Amino acid sequence: MPKLHRVSGQEAIRALERLGFEQVRQRYPRAYEKWMDEEDDYLRCKHSEGFSTEELAEILHRKPSAIHSRLRRFGLDVND
Numbered sequence: 001m002p003k004l005h006r007v008s009g010q011e012a013i014r015a016l017e018r019l020g021f022e023q024v025r026q027r028y029p030r031a032y033e034k035w036m037d038e039e040d041d042y043l044r045c046k047h048s049e050g051f052s053t054e055e056l057a058e059i060l061h062r063k064p065s066a067i068h069s070r071l072r073r074f075g076l077d078v079n080d
Contacts, residue, residue: 029061
């Protein structure tokens, strides 16, 4: 049986945050990473061609909420 040790509340919170972070990164590998100029260009181009937020999220390996935020940052409509 593994030996258990006591952790502080902050340590427990950080461990849970890491777990959530890792789960998100499994589905969206580029989540939380800095955007590259090429990604921004691609996002604007494909958005103008009518790609949905979900499609762009899958292609760019980003969370849909990150796609929404980035589109709003460029003053583009988010119509999904």
